[in-house]
Amino acid sequence: MELIAHRVSLPLKTPFVTSFGAQDHRAALVFELIHNGITAFSEAVTDEGPFYSYEDNNTAFHIIEAYLTEQMKDVPKPVEFLNRVKFVKGHLMAKAALEMLLWDYHAKVEGTPLYRYIGKTNGKAQIGISIGMADPDEMRKQTSKAVELGYKRIKVKIKKGKEEEIVGNVRSAIGDFPLSVDANTDFTLEDTEALMALDKYGLVYMEQPLDHDDIIDHAELARRIRTPICLDESIVSRDRVRKAIEAKACTVINIKPGRVSGFTESLAIAKLARDHGLHTWVGGMLETGVGRAFNIALASSAYIDSPGDTSPNEKYFEKDIVKNPFIMEDGFITPMDGPGIGVEIDRDRLKKVTLDRVRLL
């Protein structure tokens, strides 16, 4: 067998601006597993720096190379792999990269598309869009265009001190179209008044206003404001969801398989959340066509009820590393029907954007 890590740098069409900075390319770690005539792929959701979470590409690579690769030798089922790597504390993004590689591999062994292999499916994913910060005219333009393109929900990034200006501007551009905001942890409970001021805009939810690993303060904020709270960064496991439900910290959950150690945990989180009446959707980390295919497969699960941040590839990249990018129709994307994630890798393109490749096994 072969296990290869490709370090990729794929330019973004336009810089993506959030409360923690601007990004003009996707620095991805793409993994390839070749075994018994099957080739599987996956992607770590880490990036160059520890800004979204404590993990980055270098920590993920280190953890994978030093501790996780060893457990891949007999290509175990994903659940078995997770049990074996419990001795590594945290580093869920590193674990997810290999866990998802195993989902693609085993779905391909069965000859089944991943979105069917994972259980009950809706057969398609509802698509929303995540729009980074830009000047007011540009944000009016981009959000109005998203409505025209048929997206089912628009999310805009906000930051402290700019929140009402951004929301007011966008709300006046798109009328009563479903709108949410993502603060990426930029606020504290001391900003309650500023966040309360957003109540009048009728947002479908406010995503992760407070600290990246907080539950308790979000529960307090949820008591103070009318806008529903969605947790993203804070949700790293089904156990965190259980605590968030008990504390009444949120009514919406953003699931990113690459953040929660992969599909096993994502499916458990989605089921637990839906069983308790919470809304669920699948987020994104500017993934290339590889990671994007996993997100679309998950977003098609029957346990996902709300539109996700799973735009077609062309929103982010001029030319992706896959030959068969997703197309959005009437606000939906249908997952690939080939075995596993179903994407066909564009080898020439991959080679061109690869900085280096390392054989791990």
Ligand SMILES: [Mg+2]
């Ligand atoms: Mg978010």
